[in-house]
Amino acid sequence: xxxxxxxxxxxxxxxxxxxxxxxxxxxxxxxxxxxxxxxxxxxxxxxxxxxxxxxxxxxxxxxxxxxxxxxxxxxxxxxxxxxxxxxxxxxxxxxxxxxxxxxxxxxxxxxxxxxxxxxxxxxxxxxxxxxxxxxxxxxxxxxxxxxxxxxxxxxxxxxx
Ligand code: HEC
Numbered sequence: 001x002x003x004x005x006x007x008x009x010x011x012x013x014x015x016x017x018x019x020x021x022x023x024x025x026x027x028x029x030x031x032x033x034x035x036x037x038x039x040x041x042x043x044x045x046x047x048x049x050x051x052x053x054x055x056x057x058x059x060x061x062x063x064x065x066x067x068x069x070x071x072x073x074x075x076x077x078x079x080x081x082x083x084x085x086x087x088x089x090x091x092x093x094x095x096x097x098x099x100x101x102x103x104x105x106x107x108x109x110x111x112x113x114x115x116x117x118x119x120x121x122x123x124x125x126x127x128x129x130x131x132x133x134x135x136x137x138x139x140x141x142x143x144x145x146x147x148x149x150x151x152x153x154x155x156x157x158x159x160x
Contacts, residue, residue, distance in 0.1 A: 044098065045125075047120055049116040049119050053115055053116065054113045056114075058118070058141055060142060060145060066145045066146075067142070067145050067146050069142040069146075071146045073139055074146055077131065081128065082100055083100075085104065086103030086104055086147065086150040087104060088100030088101055088102055088103070098127065103150040103151060104151055106151040108151070109148075109151065117148075118140055118141060121143055
C-alpha cells in the first residue's frame with residue numbers, strides 16, 4: 001500500500017513538473033517571445049482579390065468632395081496603421097510586425113484596380129479589419145478615391 005502511494009506521488013510529480021515549468025515559462029519574457037514567434041506564420045498571407053471584384057467599376061467620381069470624405073474616414077479608421085500621410089511607417093505597423101505599402105508611391109498600388117482596393121478595404125486583410133461593418137459602400141469608394149489621390153502629383157485637398 002505505502003509503496004503504491006509513493007509511486008502515485010512520483011507519478012503526480014512527473015506530470016506536474018512540466019506543467020509548472022510551462023506556467024513559469026509563460027510568466028517570463030524570453031519564453032513568451034519564443035511562444036509568439038512560434039505562433040506567427042512566417043510569410044504574411046498574400047492578398048487575393050477575386051477577378052469579379054477587381055473588375056468592379058468605381059461608381060463614385062473622385063471629386064474634391066469624395067476625396068475629402070475619404071480623408072475624414074481614413075484619418076479615424078486607417079491612419080493609425082497606414083500613417084496620416086499614407087506612408088505606412090507607423091509605430092502600430094511596426095509593433096504588429098507588418099510592412100505596409102507607401103500609398104504616396106504610384107508604383108505601390110499601380111497594379112491594383114479601384115475594384116480591387118474596394119474589395120480589400122471592405123473585407124480587410126488580417127490584421128487589417130474589414131471596413132464594410134462600419135462604412136457604407138459609397139464611403140469605401142471615397143476611401144479608394146482618397147488613397148488614389150495620395151499618389152497623384154498634386155497635394156491632397158486641404159480640409160480646413
Ligand atoms: C491594424 C492595422 C491596419 C488598419 C487599421 C488598416 N490597415 Fe490597411 N493594411 C494593413 C495590412 C497589414 C495590410 C497588408 C499589407 C500586405 O500584406 O501587403 C494592409 C493593406 C492595405 C491596402 C493594400 C491593398 C493591396 O492590394 O495591396 C490598402 C489599400 C489598405 N490597407 C487600406 C486601408 C484602409 C482604407 C483602411 C481604413 C479603412 C485600412 N487599410 C486600415 C493594416 C491595416
